[in-house]
Amino acid sequence: MNSFLIDRLSGYAGQNPARFHMPGHKGLLPPPFDKIAPLDVTELPQTGSLYFEADEGAVRKSEKLMSGFYRAADCFYLTGGATQGIYAMLSALLQPGDTVLVDRASHCSVYHALALFDLNPVYFFRETIYPWGVPGRVCSSQIPGGFAAAIYTQPSYYGVIAPAPQTNAPLLCDGAHGAHLPFVLDNYTPPARLWTVSAHKTLGALGQSALLLSDGSVPASILREKTAVFGTASPSFVLLSSIDSIVSRIFAWDFNRIRNFTAAVSAQDERVLSSERAGVPIDPCRITLCTGKGFGDAHDIAQKFGVIAEMADSENIVFLLSPHNTDDDLARLLKAIESIPMRPSGQKKNSKLTLPHPVLTASPHEAFWAPKKQVEGREAIGKTAAATIAPSPPGIPILAPGEKIERIHIEFLEAMNYNRNDMIFQVLA
DSSP: OOOHHHHHHHHHHHTOOOOOSSSTTTTOOOTTSTTTGGGOOOOBTTTBOSSSOOTTSHHHHHHHHHHHHTTOSEEEEESSHHHHHHHHHHHHHOOTTOEEEEETTOOHHHHHHHHHHTOEEEEEOEEEETTTTEEEEESOSOOOOOOSEEEEESSOTTOBOOOOOOOSSOEEEEOGGGTTGGGTOTTOOOOSSEEEEEHHHHSSOOTTOEEEEEOSSSOHHHHHHHHHHTSOSSOOHHHHHHHHHHHHHGGGSOHHHHHHHHHHHHHHOTTBOOHHHHSSOBOTTEEEEEOSOHHHHHHHHHHHHOOOOSEEOSSEEEEEOOTTSOHHHHHHHHHHHHHSOOOOOSOOTTOTTOOOOOOBSSOHHHHHHSOEEEEEGGGGTTSBBSSOBOOTTTTOOSBOTTBBOOHHHHHHHHHTTTTTTSOEEEEEO
16 A cells, blocks of 8 residues: 655755755754755655645545544644644634533643633543543433533543444544554444544654544535644645555554453452443553552653653553564563552542532633733632643643632642642632
């Protein structure tokens, strides 16, 4: 199978052209950038355009092939990460003032979109999976109607593949962590009308590379227009070609090796979040390990084994695996996991630090754009948040613009060691 963009870029570089176009390095950079510099161009007649290209162009041909992997009607390449996709799909379906059903476990980029587009959220919540303390199934299937759209996350940062909320509203999905799922799940189906995935997170593309996928119900012209609005006018063709390369390489990647490894680790270690323990499907290329001292254990295995996790929290360590991990990588990871002592988890049901449902004292839009000031720690109690407070990763807000800051929020953040020595809040002035 051809790599359309790589062929175009390599062909152009091979002509040894006199470059009087962007970028300023003219294809010449010192190591380690010397290999990639000749391919680093923007939109040229020889390479085509990302946003304004006919169906026969290299970018469009590659996008159409990629859509087939996801059982989608269409696909649009992004160089601004899944955040660009979230902004594009929300703005494609919604108008300012619309009410949208929102997964409270959404990434902060969804909350930023609510504020930017003047959308009114109604949140749905998820059950907590203990002892990992991570969001699982939707709490109730009885969700009221009347929404202009609904957006949810699948899979989560912790690998939970929970079902979508039951709603008649047009469904959108932040699938940033699920770019690999069509290649590892036997029963993969499109998760929404529109969904976005990060090709760089779990596939072999470069950072910031992502896809916006569609079931065809929204005109391609609208989606391309929106991706252009929220993307750079000079998209990196190096990033685009790294997405394009997936089309020709994907079936050479051995996902079964990774699935077998994670299954074996899960079978021998009850601390691993699994489908059986969680009661919902779990990403077979991710290991969420509940150690009871996530931050400290992640630091220790990095020092002792050179094993660098994707993230840690107070309880868990999360490891992202892909076919690009070598057998030596997997052996080191296994040794690292086995070195972590068994200990009780601090996550208990009915925890006193369970966050309350948010109390909105202003709309996200009003709070985001209103005059604001900074206050420290407990001085924020009783005030209205003017910005997201979202420990990242995983980037899920504890507080969002327009929400009342309560004592429990401060205690929760302190327990997470979040900015413990310098906890600064932006609040309405």
